[in-house]
Amino acid sequence: MNQTVRVRFAPSPTGALHIGGVRTALYNYLFARKTGGKFLLRIEDTDQARFVPGAEEYIQEALAWLGISPEESPWHPGDCGPYRQSERKPMYMQYALDLIEKGHAYYAFDTAEELEAMRERLTAARVVSPQYNSITRTQMKNSLTLSEDEVKARLAFGEPYVIRIKIPRKEEVRLHDMIRGWVVVHSSTLDDKVLMKSDGMPTYHLANIVDDHLMKITHVIRGEEWLPSAPLHVLLYRYLGWEDTMPQFAHLPLLLKPDGNGKLSKRDAEKQGFPIFPMDWKDPVTGETAMGFREAGYLPEAVLNFLAFLGWNPGDERELFTLDELVEAFSIERIGKSGTKFDINKAKWYNEQYLREKTDAELGAFLKADIEKDGLGISEDKAAKIAHIMKDRVTFPQDIWRDSKFMLIAPTTFDQEVASKKWNQEAVSVLTQYMEELEGFTEEFSPEAAKALLEKAAETTGFKLGKVMQAVRLAVTGLGGGPDLMAVFSILGKEELAKRIKFALETLSIQS
């Protein structure tokens, strides 16, 4: 009875993996690790028309980037393969046939046109939601209405057909959801869903039940959008004779638009300029690229932490969790019921937190790469130093170079506003004196030394240092604000500093 937990993430390879899907994968992963179970991935590619090249690889890479790779998957098969439904195609028909034999399913030969006609007829008769169900099936072309001989003949002729489930007329279907409790649905509201399509492939409904059973899945953790079809799934387990090993269900709250209402979509992301996919995705058909968290500069640990908290919380007041800590703290009971709006600000905050935990060397390496992309060069040591003074002031790694360009590129122009307000004779005097001090200085040019020297210059000229600091910064960086100036001086070095001050003195003095 104490069977090993086995959970699965079952995406459809129809494009980039949506961030909501990533969260579903994460919760599955967390639950598996928390319970000492297995996390597997199954590709649900029963709709061949919607197959998108590259989508599978994208899913694999995205999970790997976040560090939540499945233990069993098409790429690392376990004992329950294949892990692609298209490759499991031969396995499904026998179960559909079994259902027909037991009287829980039937063949249907209706063409698309006939189905459309049926819907139109019902709509005209003021039926609000036309369904293929216990009433309408009596008027359609299927093995319930056709004679046995005719059904055999049609089958023998190779006429296209589907297999539909025969939903009982009136019966209460109950299911227990780990998040929502008991959900009761009346079978009269269900329709006779197609189980096997005319192309010989199963639909999601049949395939997921058969596969979950065969793969010994113990818990189905998926999005709330599946809740309405869950009763159908329960019926399928029952009719197939698998009810006693039916997995437990947990339907996750949906990820909603940041403003207004509705499910989070790609459009929202584009409109507001934030990513909604784990990584960049180039649509092979349209050639358009959708932005990903990875390329936008989000760290995987930040994305993980952010996603985990979208619909779940540990029950205490901690906010920062590593993957291992999430595993430790996770429980399905603490998943909320209501939909969650997607707030990118929170993601940015998480990113800042994790960015600051990076070492100067790590961030320095990143900075160095950015600098080299711009055709410039820098030593590792110097890059690390710049990273050090910058990392508390940025959200993304790439912001470091964006906001520290002045460290490598001497200013040629100066912030006009600051110049007009702060550049004056006092600053010119102090700076002129500072250059002299610099010339005679031979020890190591540390931030402390830079400061001592500057204080000396101020003292010599008789001006308050505080009054001219802004002007000094302006002279050296061209800007009105930035990281600790003395650290900047030290990294710049004496010679570069003197050069910049000289240029500023020449350029700025003229205009003021």
Added chain:
RNA sequence: GGUCGGUUCGUCUAGGGGUUAGGACGUAUCCCUUUCACGGAUAAAACACGGGUUCGAUUCCCGUACCGACUACCA
């Protein structure tokens, strides 16, 4: 329309028959600081509504409203 689900600060949420309804993001102010940021502090900010049950309801029950999902030979 029908079925199902949901509803605590702007957002993510804790809590739960009697609380000053707690935290985080964001916002504002102050402190720190030669600037900016970081950090620290403070503030504004919520139980959708109506009925019950109860001494007492935000919490339990029932309605209503609102929001969402689903309603394909898609998943």
